[in-house]
Amino acid sequence: MGKLIMTADDSASVRQMVAFTLKQNGYDVVEAVDGRDALNKLNAQKVDMLLTDLNMPNMDGIGLIKGVRAGALNKFIPIVMLTTESQDSRKAEGKAAGATGWIVKPFKPEQLIAVIKKVLG
Amino acid sequence: MMEEAIATYREEAGELLAELETSLLDLEETPDDSDLINRVFRAMHTIKGSGAMFGFDEIAAFTHEVETVFDMVRNGKMTVTKRLLDLTLKSRDHILYLLNSPVGEDIDRAAGDEIIVGLRQLVPHDDLPQKGSDVIPAIELPELSEDELAQECTWRIRFRPAPNILMCGTNPISLINELRSLGTAHVVAQFDEIPLLDELAGENCYIYWDIILTTSRGEDAIRDVFIFVEDDCDIRIELIDSSGLIDREQGYKKLGDILVERGDLSPVEMQKVLLLQKRFGEILVEQGIVTPEKVQSALVEQQHVKSVRKERSEAPQQEAAASIRVPAERLDQLINLVGEMVTVQAHLSQVSLAGGDSTYIAISEEVERLTNELRDTALNIRMLPIGSTFSKFKRLVRDLSQELGKEIEMETFGAETELDKTVIEKLNDPLVHIIRNSIDHGIESPEARKAAGKSSVGTVYLGAEHSGDSVLITIRDDGAGLDRDAIRAKAIERGLLSANIDASDREIYAQIFAPGFSTAAKVTSVSGRGVGMDVVKRGIDGLRGSIGVDSVRGSGTTITLKIPLTLAIIDSLLVKIGKDHFVLPLAAVEECVELTREDIKNSHGRNLANVRGAIIPYISLREHFAIGDQCPEIEQIVIADIHGTKVGFVVDNVVGEHQTVIKSLGKMYRDVKGVSGATILGDGTVALILDMGMLLHMVEQLEQPPCAGGAR
Numbered sequence: 001m002g003k004l005i006m007t008a009d010d011s012a013s014v015r016q017m018v019a020f021t022l023k024q025n026g027y028d029v030v031e032a033v034d035g036r037d038a039l040n041k042l043n044a045q046k047v048d049m050l051l052t053d054l055n056m057p058n059m060d061g062i063g064l065i066k067g068v069r070a071g072a073l074n075k076f077i078p079i080v081m082l083t084t085e086s087q088d089s090r091k092a093e094g095k096a097a098g099a100t101g102w103i104v105k106p107f108k109p110e111q112l113i114a115v116i117k118k119v120l121g
Numbered sequence: 122m123m124e125e126a127i128a129t130y131r132e133e134a135g136e137l138l139a140e141l142e143t144s145l146l147d148l149e150e151t152p153d154d155s156d157l158i159n160r161v162f163r164a165m166h167t168i169k170g171s172g173a174m175f176g177f178d179e180i181a182a183f184t185h186e187v188e189t190v191f192d193m194v195r196n197g198k199m200t201v202t203k204r205l206l207d208l209t210l211k212s213r214d215h216i217l218y219l220l221n222s223p224v225g226e227d228i229d230r231a232a233g234d235e236i237i238v239g240l241r242q243l244v245p246h247d248d249l250p251q252k253g254s255d256v257i258p259a260i261e262l263p264e265l266s267e268d269e270l271a272q273e274c275t276w277r278i279r280f281r282p283a284p285n286i287l288m289c290g291t292n293p294i295s296l297i298n299e300l301r302s303l304g305t306a307h308v309v310a311q312f313d314e315i316p317l318l319d320e321l322a323g324e325n326c327y328i329y330w331d332i333i334l335t336t337s338r339g340e341d342a343i344r345d346v347f348i349f350v351e352d353d354c355d356i357r358i359e360l361i362d363s364s365g366l367i368d369r370e371q372g373y374k375k376l377g378d379i380l381v382e383r384g385d386l387s388p389v390e391m392q393k394v395l396l397l398q399k400r401f402g403e404i405l406v407e408q409g410i411v412t413p414e415k416v417q418s419a420l421v422e423q424q425h426v427k428s429v430r431k432e433r434s435e436a437p438q439q440e441a442a443a444s445i446r447v448p449a450e451r452l453d454q455l456i457n458l459v460g461e462m463v464t465v466q467a468h469l470s471q472v473s474l475a476g477g478d479s480t481y482i483a484i485s486e487e488v489e490r491l492t493n494e495l496r497d498t499a500l501n502i503r504m505l506p507i508g509s510t511f512s513k514f515k516r517l518v519r520d521l522s523q524e525l526g527k528e529i530e531m532e533t534f535g536a537e538t539e540l541d542k543t544v545i546e547k548l549n550d551p552l553v554h555i556i557r558n559s560i561d562h563g564i565e566s567p568e569a570r571k572a573a574g575k576s577s578v579g580t581v582y583l584g585a586e587h588s589g590d591s592v593l594i595t596i597r598d599d600g601a602g603l604d605r606d607a608i609r610a611k612a613i614e615r616g617l618l619s620a621n622i623d624a625s626d627r628e629i630y631a632q633i634f635a636p637g638f639s640t641a642a643k644v645t646s647v648s649g650r651g652v653g654m655d656v657v658k659r660g661i662d663g664l665r666g667s668i669g670v671d672s673v674r675g676s677g678t679t680i681t682l683k684i685p686l687t688l689a690i691i692d693s694l695l696v697k698i699g700k701d702h703f704v705l706p707l708a709a710v711e712e713c714v715e716l717t718r719e720d721i722k723n724s725h726g727r728n729l730a731n732v733r734g735a736i737i738p739y740i741s742l743r744e745h746f747a748i749g750d751q752c753p754e755i756e757q758i759v760i761a762d763i764h765g766t767k768v769g770f771v772v773d774n775v776v777g778e779h780q781t782v783i784k785s786l787g788k789m790y791r792d793v794k795g796v797s798g799a800t801i802l803g804d805g806t807v808a809l810i811l812d813m814g815m816l817l818h819m820v821e822q823l824e825q826p827p828c829a830g831g832a833r
Contacts, residue, residue, distance in 0.1 A: 010163075010167065011130075011133060011167045011170070011171045012129050012132075012133050013126050013127075013129040013130035013133050013171050013174075013175065014170070014171050014174060016125065016126045016129050017126045017174060017175070020126065049290075055162075055163050055166050055167070057163065069288060075288075076287060076288070076290060077290050078290035078291065078292075079289075079290050082170075084166065084169070084170050095289075095352065095353070098288060098289050098290070099289065099290075100289050100290035100291050100349060101291075101348070101349035102349070105170040105173060105174060106170070106173030106174040106181070107174070118295075118299065118349075119290065119291070119295075119349070120295075121292045121294065121295020121296075121298065121299075
């Protein structure tokens with residue numbers, strides 16, 4: 001069975017693109033539409049990795065990362081932030097909250113896969 | 122799929138723009154509502170981010186400007202004004218316009234530029250964003266081509282992770298494994314910072330690592346491994362050895378120097394210990410100056426660099442002598458000379474044996490041994506891997522399948538198989554025809570394949586492998602297979618097969634090689650005119666090879682070419698008829714049996730021999746070549762397999778195996794049928810090399826009734 005990766009993003013098109021790329025590379029995907037949705041799902045289900053946008057309604061990416069690290073089930077999973085170039089300070093904030101790595105939007109599918117392979121080891 | 126995501130993006134952006142409009146209008150009422158400001162910012166942000174991902178670069182670039190302004194509003198550097206809202210609403214309309222313009226169409230940039238200029242005017246001057254900061258690439262994928270050209274260096278890396286590294290989801294081991302994948306690495310873990318059990322926090326990482334890595338990928342590649350952790354972890358990367366260093370000695374620094382360089386030992390301590398005149402590392406550990414792991418790590422470094430340097434100093438000499446370029450004609454000349462030598466040597470052996478002087482016999486045996494080695498070595502020089510031809514066919518398959526609207530992949534194996542250079546050149550045409558046939562007739566259209574329950578993508582396998590003195594080349598497709606009945610019907614129609622005889626599959630399939638034979642209903646630009654396979658047969662015959670066809674209806678056809686490794690010298694069977702010697706290529710010979718007068722009488726003049734129950738037709742070479750001498754009491758039949766047909770050749774006497782150096786017959790005799798060349802025997806006499814396939818063909822033609830014969 002492939003590894004299970006959650007993609008949390010309020011943009012349906014990004015989720016769609018990420019999910020497609022992941023599935024094509026043999027990963028299983030669970031989607032979340034915002035931080036709150038993601039955290040609820042992560043409290044109930046064990047995943048191997050989280051890909052999260054930073055700007056989301058309800059709960060943003062930083063809140064989500066903190067929530068995951070404070071939880072139990074997925075405490076140690078790698079978390080990769082999807083950021084944009086204008087968010088350097090947010091990147092540092094995310095790192096401090098416990099993110100493992102980041103990828104800068106826009107990215108190509110192969111860049112996404114390279115990052116995932118890297119953090120999943 | 123990408124189109125789907127793009128459609129979703131258009132839809133989503135449309136919704137966001139509608140939401141944006143509402144928010145902007147609300148903002149006009151309550152300009153200080155930070156929630157509304159955030160909403161506007163987020164909408165812009167998503168439109169920009171996703172737009173860039175799906176190739177809407179215009180939208181991304183334009184929205185970036187608007188987003189920048191709203192980022193300032195969000196951070197309190199600007200206030201919401203009527204003018205700002207006007208411009209933002211205009212921006213929203215412009216984005217909608219960009220969103221709906223078909224890809225590739227010229228767009229109205231002026232309107233967008235006007236809005237941007239307006240927005241920039243609103244921005245306080247010292248906060249104007251710097252131009253050119255727009256695009257920061259995402260993580261760079263390593264560029265192999267450039268890096269790999271770089272010279273090989275050895276690096277000393279000390280990786281001391283932040284204690285909370287595990288809490289950030291990073292596995293240090295996978296980072297170390299990533300380093301290993303860059304080159305040759307030796308890793309030593311350091312445990313000296315692990316605290317006592319009651320002070321130990323289970324979630325922290327106390328171990329750190331020394332890694333000695335030899336790689337040609339450069340420092341950036343190493344830094345890239347640590348890209349996500351370099352801010353929090355202590356990472357030291359030092360160059361300790363490189364292939365470019367003049368320092369060519371194989372030894373490496375002393376243990377003490379390494380430890381001092383690493384900062385694990387002070388120079389003063391080193392001097393003190395050195396005075397003790399014992400093994401340096403042992404003293405350091407004994408006295409507790411340095412931990413055993415650190416000494417171990419330094420020793421590993423010493424060993425690593427020593428072995429890398431040793432390899433390096435040995436490598437260049439080998440490389441220098443690895444290959445030289447020689448004109449092909451010089452090699453041909455060498456082969457010719459070796460051929461002459463083999464002939465002379467055979468003569469020498471014969472003469473010395475006849476003389477009976479043991480000294481000469483010993484010398485001639487020595488010469489024979491050396492000649493054989495020389496022959497093998499000389500022939501080997503002309504051998505080339507067949508792979509270069511294979512890659513040409515990949516292109517052929519790609520182009521043809523596109524032309525015919527089929528989906529075909531090509532797989533190859535045994536590209537490293539070596540064959541004589543001239544053989545490879547002569548194989549080209551036959552292979553082109555076979556592969557064309559497979560693509561055109563063999564592999565079905567994607568629809569037909571799906572209907573037959575197969576994958577829509579057809580595959581053509583091309584493989585080569587050694588088999589004794591020959592190379593087997595296999596061309597296999599997973600197409601429709603040969604239509605046995607259609608071929609049989611066509612062959613009977615053309616008089617190639619008799620309707621009353623129940624021919625074997627092999628015999629029927631062999632008909633596809635007859636000149637002008639085609640069962641194709643339609644002639645395409647690729648094949649179907651029936652010229653192809655006949656060319657294949659002639660080409661393979663010219664190489665003294667044989668062709669085998671095997672096919673399963675519905676699941677594909679396999680064509681196997683058996684080609685001798687070389688054209689210059691072949692293994693053959695030397696036979697005698699009367700006073701004359703003849704040579705039969707051994708590759709096709711299966712066995713030799715006796716033919717007695719009794720047998721001839723029993724077959725009632727029909728030239729058929731009964732070999733263990735199988736009836737095999739034979740050709741009397743004595744008759745064929747009109748050799749008039751007395752026929753011996755017991756003759757020999759040499760049974761050969763010629764393109765799937767078993768045929769006997771009757772000779773007086775089988776002399777034995779013979780290394781035959783092939784000589785061409787020259788212009789005068791070039792068109793003589795049934796003889797493909799000649800060779801010079803040890804005693805200086807000439808023996809003709811028989812073309813068994815052609816002999817069979819000639820005899821068949823003689824026996825055909827005139828009407829059927831005329832159809833050829």
